[in-house]
Amino acid sequence: MIQILDTLPLIAILRGLEPEEAVAVGEAIVAAGFVCLEVPLNSPRPLESIRQLRDALEGRALVGAGTVLTVEAARSVAEAGGQIIISPNTNAEVIREAKALGLLSIPGFFTPSEAFAALEAGADALKLFPAEVAGPAGLRAVRAVLPLQTRVYAVGGVDPESVAGWRSAGASGFGIGSAIFKPGKSAADVGISASAFVKAWRGDV
Numbered sequence: 001m002i003q004i005l006d007t008l009p010l011i012a013i014l015r016g017l018e019p020e021e022a023v024a025v026g027e028a029i030v031a032a033g034f035v036c037l038e039v040p041l042n043s044p045r046p047l048e049s050i051r052q053l054r055d056a057l058e059g060r061a062l063v064g065a066g067t068v069l070t071v072e073a074a075r076s077v078a079e080a081g082g083q084i085i086i087s088p089n090t091n092a093e094v095i096r097e098a099k100a101l102g103l104l105s106i107p108g109f110f111t112p113s114e115a116f117a118a119l120e121a122g123a124d125a126l127k128l129f130p131a132e133v134a135g136p137a138g139l140r141a142v143r144a145v146l147p148l149q150t151r152v153y154a155v156g157g158v159d160p161e162s163v164a165g166w167r168s169a170g171a172s173g174f175g176i177g178s179a180i181f182k183p184g185k186s187a188a189d190v191g192i193s194a195s196a197f198v199k200a201w202r203g204d205v
Contacts, residue, residue, distance in 0.1 A: 001104050009173025015040045016183040019048040023056045028191030030061045033198040040066035047080040054081035071097045090114040095121035125151035132157025136169035143170035160200035
């Protein structure tokens with residue numbers, strides 16, 4: 001699965017997504033070129049949305065959950081068909097459970113200590129959060145001590161105009177929330193926003 005994500009390492013974070021709109025929003029994002037969608041567990045009926053997205057996008061995109069804070073939550077995501085466990089924090093038990101379930105693990109970190117603890121627990125990639133606080137300079141400093149092959153996703157405050165700067169600082173990819181989706185935004189508008197990030201990643205802006 002990590003190889004699929006590597007083809008376009010952008011994760012659409014759909015916080016606040018309602019199950020009734022999940023498929024339309026998901027289709028718009030995938031049509032823009034994304035191959036990964038995240039439904040945070042503090043969204044309305046998130047497991048329903050994950051199941052609907054998984055069924056609709058099978059073979060075309062990875063579907064995971066965000067804000068996964070406990071082992072029990074990770075198991076619920078797996079039962080709903082989720083493929084990725086994403087967290088805002090570094091919890092070794094959650095990371096190990098995700099791997100035991102055969103899922104990708106992308107925990108959040110902010111310090112080098114958290115980053116190394118996550119990698120030791122088996123994380124597939126790391127989520128720098130909140131990225132807007134660390135800034136590209138913070139990412140560059142952490143990158144200097146991490147293993148070269150470590151995938152680091154910047155999450156928080158990224159827009160199409162800042163993508164190039166983050167990449168030059170060592171970002172492997174991005175998690176993008178309200179800049180793509182927020183409650184009340186139409187699927188068509190979500191697709192337009194997603195396309196802007198795909199163009200930025202490919203250097204078309």
